[in-house]
Amino acid sequence: MAPLPDFEALRKTDWTPFDAPSLVGKSLRFVSGDPQGKRFRLRYFRDGKNDLVALAWFGEETEGPPGHAHGGSMAAVLDEVLGLAAWAAGHPIVVGNLNIHFRKLLPLESVAQVDTEVVSVKGRKVLVRGRLTDGKEGLYAEADCLCIRIL
Numbered sequence: 129m130a131p132l133p134d135f136e137a138l139r140k141t142d143w144t145p146f147d148a149p150s151l152v153g154k155s156l157r158f159v160s161g162d163p164q165g166k167r168f169r170l171r172y173f174r175d176g177k178n179d180l181v182a183l184a185w186f187g188e189e190t191e192g193p194p195g196h197a198h199g200g201s202m203a204a205v206l207d208e209v210l211g212l213a214a215w216a217a218g219h220p221i222v223v224g225n226l227n228i229h230f231r232k233l234l235p236l237e238s239v240a241q242v243d244t245e246v247v248s249v250k251g252r253k254v255l256v257r258g259r260l261t262d263g264k265e266g267l268y269a270e271a272d273c274l275c276i277r278i279l
């Protein structure tokens with residue numbers, strides 16, 4: 129059994145916890161709904177710029193390439209986090225298009241960081257950009273997420 133991820137040690141001092149269920153209810157069960165689960169464990173925050181940021185632990189059940197996360201598991205995390213970033217910025221949306229570049233293998237049993245930024249809002253289209261990193265220089269994936277307002 130791998131040691132539990134120490135999210136608090138990774139949390140930056142200017143981040144404040146973000147209560148996703150209070151915003152979108154149970155819509156996030158697929159990825160972040162089991163904070164003690166064997167697959168994903170996520171914690172949400174707002175960073176010093178008020179952008180949504182997530183710490184995401186990838187458990188051994190997310191395996192794709194040996195010892196590393198499946199691309200679909202990274203896509204699932206990016207889908208949820210970037211879609212939620214639009215909601216957190218006041219845009220009720222679903223994801224219409226998610227374009228991901230996988231840059232580096234993500235080791236299992238590690239905590240990655242997802243930084244988000246709402247880069248444009250044009251009519252019903254909200255473009256959110258995200259980076260999945262090791263919290264330092266290591267870039268695992270980057271994504272553009274086109275969200276479409278539904279309300």
Ligand SMILES: CCCCCCCCCC(=O)SCCNC(=O)CCNC(=O)[C@H](O)C(C)(C)COP(=O)(O)OP(=O)(O)OC[C@H]1O[C@@H](n2cnc3c(N)ncnc32)[C@H](O)[C@@H]1OP(=O)(O)O
Pocket residue numbers: 152155156207208209211212215221222223224225251252253274276278
């Ligand atoms: C509810 C809680 C959410 C919690 C946080 C989110 C995390 C989860 C994120 C997800 O996983 S959401 C689930 C995955 N997404 C879907 O299943 C979406 C399925 N697709 C749809 O429901 C509809 O296709 C959609 C609402 C996205 C668009 O249909 P509409 O009929 O409302 O839009 P329309 O076709 O009129 O297009 C409106 C504009 O968006 C553009 N557009 C729509 N879909 C697009 C697309 N897929 N790609 C690119 N552009 C798209 C379209 O070109 C157009 O641009 P213009 O205004 O400039 O003409």
